[in-house]
Amino acid sequence: MDLNSFWNNKRVFITGHTGFKGSWMTFWLSKLGAQVAGFSLAPEQSPNLFDLLNLKNSCENHIEDIRNLNSIKKRVADFKPDIIFHLAAQSIVIKSYEDPVMTWETNVMGTLNLLEACRELENSCSVVVITTDKVYENKEWYYGYRENDTLGGYDPYSSSKAAAELVVSSWRRSFLGQNTNIKLASARAGNVIGGGDWTDNRIIPDIFRYKQKGQAIPVRNPNAVRPWQHVLESLHGYLTLAELLHAHDDEQYQSAFNFGPDKNSIQSVEQLLNAASKVTNVSWENTQKENQLHEATLLTLSTEKASKLLKWNPKWDFETSIFRTIQWYDRFYAGENPADLIDEDLKTYTS
Numbered sequence: 001m002d003l004n005s006f007w008n009n010k011r012v013f014i015t016g017h018t019g020f021k022g023s024w025m026t027f028w029l030s031k032l033g034a035q036v037a038g039f040s041l042a043p044e045q046s047p048n049l050f051d052l053l054n055l056k057n058s059c060e061n062h063i064e065d066i067r068n069l070n071s072i073k074k075r076v077a078d079f080k081p082d083i084i085f086h087l088a089a090q091s092i093v094i095k096s097y098e099d100p101v102m103t104w105e106t107n108v109m110g111t112l113n114l115l116e117a118c119r120e121l122e123n124s125c126s127v128v129v130i131t132t133d134k135v136y137e138n139k140e141w142y143y144g145y146r147e148n149d150t151l152g153g154y155d156p157y158s159s160s161k162a163a164a165e166l167v168v169s170s171w172r173r174s175f176l177g178q179n180t181n182i183k184l185a186s187a188r189a190g191n192v193i194g195g196g197d198w199t200d201n202r203i204i205p206d207i208f209r210y211k212q213k214g215q216a217i218p219v220r221n222p223n224a225v226r227p228w229q230h231v232l233e234s235l236h237g238y239l240t241l242a243e244l245l246h247a248h249d250d251e252q253y254q255s256a257f258n259f260g261p262d263k264n265s266i267q268s269v270e271q272l273l274n275a276a277s278k279v280t281n282v283s284w285e286n287t288q289k290e291n292q293l294h295e296a297t298l299l300t301l302s303t304e305k306a307s308k309l310l311k312w313n314p315k316w317d318f319e320t321s322i323f324r325t326i327q328w329y330d331r332f333y334a335g336e337n338p339a340d341l342i343d344e345d346l347k348t349y350t351s
Contacts, residue, residue, distance in 0.1 A: 017050070018048070067106060088114075112167050133145075191299075195341055197231075204325055219270075
């Protein structure tokens, strides 16, 4: 499908629009001519991409809490969206150990609140709930998890996102038969990199945080293997899924989809740091402890379903994704305009 023709004048509601992924999505959809409304807490970090891009002037901007059912109901009802992307979440594993209650309230009840708001819509609407690659019961095996593999989650973040998937499945089976104007799918992606992320406890932002301080990056799990992908890969997957979900009544689109990189992009944290060091100055030290909080060591996804049904496949390999991400930050700190940098990435990716 032609992204420009489909999204022009579509009414798109994005929860979590002030976050890293949400800011990229708001910027991209605005470029495509969509009418965007955002619903999210205010950005936590400074700097942050939402403010740098002045996105409050590119969308209908609602700084509110997804845990407030009445608030999300009102905003969805007033906006009457054609498409909803639910990105609002507490997405940091370490933070989920520090505040499991807030993590579960946001990721599980926040998802339910959004879906309940959709029940009252009279217009047709396609909803894509964004979860994570960490929703699977991780058995540390070498082949990629498929959408029909067992859900699970060791840490509060992973388990809350798996629970959000159960909410989506239950809500679809319980209510969509009575409310056929709503179509519902979920998208599972993770370990996204790209310019403009300053979230705590993420490896790429840490490279530049510690570089600015002239210090070595403390790395708590250098051997952890992840399916690294550029943010545009996952967003392109979400947009593609939403288009086909909106255009077809076929139930095969109303399901879960993995979006991940090719097999060569499944690399360890140490390999990512080594790749980054070829682009910019990177210094790191292993701070792994014997009794540190649990995080998965090996995690990969199968994207065969997205490839077959959505005709979606990753475009940028590991080296390209790392190069464009690291270069983005170096050019930003050299004084270049972040909107121009994102525009350049978009044009390169979509060419």
